Structures are given as C-alpha cells and as structure tokens.
Amino acid sequence: MTDLLTLSAARRWDIYGPVHKGLRRAHGAMATRLGAADYGADLRPLLDDLRAHLEMAAQHLTHEEDHIHAALTARAPDAVAELGEQHEHHRARFAALTAAIARLEHGERADRPGLGRLLYLEFSAYVAEDFLHMLHEETVTWPLLCALFSDDELMAIEQAIIASLSPEETIATMRMMLPAMNPAERTGLLTGMKAGAPPQAYAAVIEHAARPTLPLSDFAELQRLGLAA
Ligand SMILES: [Fe+2]
Structure with missing residues (x-):
C-alpha cells in the first residue's frame, strides 16, 4: 500500500x-x-x-x-x-x-x-x-x-x-456519487463542474442529484460555499 x-x-x-x-x-x-x-x-x-x-x-x-x-x-x-x-x-x-x-x-x-x-x-x-x-x-x-x-x-x-454521458446519465451518476464522497471530494467535483458546465446543467445536478440525496447538513455546506442555490 x-x-x-x-x-x-x-x-x-x-x-x-x-x-x-x-x-x-x-x-x-x-x-x-x-x-x-x-x-x-x-x-x-x-x-x-x-x-x-x-x-x-x-x-x-x-x-x-x-x-x-x-x-x-x-x-x-x-x-x-x-x-x-x-x-x-x-x-x-x-x-x-x-x-x-x-x-x-x-x-x-x-x-x-x-x-x-x-x-x-x-x-x-x-x-x-x-x-x-x-x-x-x-x-x-x-x-x-x-x-x-x-x-x-x-x-x-x-x-x-x-x-x-447523456443528461439523464449524468444525473443518475451524480445521485450515486455525491452522497458517497467525502466533503473535500464533493466540493472539488462540484467546483469544477460549476466552472465548466452550462449553468442549467449544473443547476439540474444540484436540484435532482445533490438536494435529494445529501443529508441536510451536507447540502447546507454546499449552500454556504456558494455551490448550491
Ligand atoms: Fe472495472
């Protein structure tokens, strides 16, 4: 190792x-x-x-x-x-x-x-x-x-x-990954995605993948960081 x-x-x-x-x-x-x-x-x-x-x-x-x-x-x-x-x-x-x-x-x-x-x-x-x-x-x-x-x-x-990935596959993949990642990994992924993806696509990831799957405290942290509306 x-x-x-x-x-x-x-x-x-x-x-x-x-x-x-x-x-x-x-x-x-x-x-x-x-x-x-x-x-x-x-x-x-x-x-x-x-x-x-x-x-x-x-x-x-x-x-x-x-x-x-x-x-x-x-x-x-x-x-x-x-x-x-x-x-x-x-x-x-x-x-x-x-x-x-x-x-x-x-x-x-x-x-x-x-x-x-x-x-x-x-x-x-x-x-x-x-x-x-x-x-x-x-x-x-x-x-x-x-x-x-x-x-x-x-x-x-x-x-x-x-x-x-199609838009639907992106959402499904993010629903699977976001609640499994540690905070630093999640912040890094979403920061990169927010910078590189069209605003509508990023908003869909937040609404349909992050919000429904993350504990309230983890979602609040994304809001505090400006990564979720
Ligand atoms: Fe493999």
Missing part, C-alpha cells in the same frame, strides 16, 4: 476513487433492499430499480473499457487483458442476475420467497466480486496509470467519460 500513500500524498488524479465509492454505496443499498423485500408484495418498483442499477454498473464497465483500457492498451497490454477478463466475468454474472429476475417475475406466487432469496444471493455474489475488482483497480491499476500517464492525461480520460 506504500504506493497508494505516496500517490495520495502527491494528490495524483484519483480517476477510480469517487465513482467506485458511489458504486459501493449503491451496491450496499441494493443488497439491503433485496434482503429486506417482501417477495409476496408488488415487486415492480424493486425490480425496476435493480434493472437500472445493473444498467449503470454495465455502463461503468463500458466507460472504463472505452476510455481507460483503450488508453492503457498501448502502454500496458497485460494489465488490460486481466481487467478485461474481470469485466467479462461481471457480464456473465449480469446474465445470471437477469435470468434470476425473470424467474422471480414469472414464478408462482408461492415460489417467490425462494426465488427472491436466490436473486439476493446472486446479487451478493456479484457485489463481492465487484468489491474485489474495484479494489484491484484502485490498488494495482491506479498506481500503474499514475506511472504511465500524467495527471493532465488522466483528467482528460475522465473528462472524455463525463462528456460521453
């Missing part, structure tokens, strides 16, 4: 950290909901949210591949191959989850508690794998990226990912 201490102290561009914090928080929240659900009740809200969550997780893999892995390909092909294998494993897990959702939706009412438990366990396996995968990216891939790319290059890669 020495590399990480050095890289953090040097404030190298943390391309994985904030978005992975958001994914970890969202994975935990979804696992809790799947565990606490009444599988005899109307499952549509839960399963719609689960599908949206898996869609966002799948998009995250694609963003990393299209931008981070593409940049790494020329400079560290072995690292890309290993990351690619882990992503393909996730995709197989997504297929198993999709099948588990369909079995629950179409199952007999009496079978739903058991099918719900299977879905919960399948999701927990995915979360366990993704936590380890994200740990690998932050402790192995990030030091490699820092050795091979300048901060300006890492920022440009991240900017290209952000620029590829």
Whole structure:
C-alpha cells in the first residue's frame, strides 16, 4: 500500500476513487433492499430499480473499457487483458442476475420467497466480486496509470467519460456519487463542474442529484460555499 500513500500524498488524479465509492454505496443499498423485500408484495418498483442499477454498473464497465483500457492498451497490454477478463466475468454474472429476475417475475406466487432469496444471493455474489475488482483497480491499476500517464492525461480520460454521458446519465451518476464522497471530494467535483458546465446543467445536478440525496447538513455546506442555490 506504500504506493497508494505516496500517490495520495502527491494528490495524483484519483480517476477510480469517487465513482467506485458511489458504486459501493449503491451496491450496499441494493443488497439491503433485496434482503429486506417482501417477495409476496408488488415487486415492480424493486425490480425496476435493480434493472437500472445493473444498467449503470454495465455502463461503468463500458466507460472504463472505452476510455481507460483503450488508453492503457498501448502502454500496458497485460494489465488490460486481466481487467478485461474481470469485466467479462461481471457480464456473465449480469446474465445470471437477469435470468434470476425473470424467474422471480414469472414464478408462482408461492415460489417467490425462494426465488427472491436466490436473486439476493446472486446479487451478493456479484457485489463481492465487484468489491474485489474495484479494489484491484484502485490498488494495482491506479498506481500503474499514475506511472504511465500524467495527471493532465488522466483528467482528460475522465473528462472524455463525463462528456460521453447523456443528461439523464449524468444525473443518475451524480445521485450515486455525491452522497458517497467525502466533503473535500464533493466540493472539488462540484467546483469544477460549476466552472465548466452550462449553468442549467449544473443547476439540474444540484436540484435532482445533490438536494435529494445529501443529508441536510451536507447540502447546507454546499449552500454556504456558494455551490448550491
Ligand atoms: Fe472495472
């Protein structure tokens, strides 16, 4: 972990950290909901949210591949191959989850508690794998990226990912990330966004992502800093 201490102290561009914090928080929240659900009740809200969550997780893999892995390909092909294998494993897990959702939706009412438990366990396996995968990216891939790319290059890669998002995807991503980040990370992200994004787009992030997800005290701090109206 020495590399990480050095890289953090040097404030190298943390391309994985904030978005992975958001994914970890969202994975935990979804696992809790799947565990606490009444599988005899109307499952549509839960399963719609689960599908949206898996869609966002799948998009995250694609963003990393299209931008981070593409940049790494020329400079560290072995690292890309290993990351690619882990992503393909996730995709197989997504297929198993999709099948588990369909079995629950179409199952007999009496079978739903058991099918719900299977879905919960399948999701927990995915979360366990993704936590380890994200740990690998932050402790192995990030030091490699820092050795091979300048901060300006890492920022440009991240900017290209952000620029590829639709307005709806931007809001969904910010809803996931903002409540998971620490105050310094949140302030840094929003300060940069306020300076670079059109005012309407920034206002939408505040109204539809920050205000509904942050504790009152954290939102008040953004107001105090002039980052929220
Ligand atoms: Fe990844």
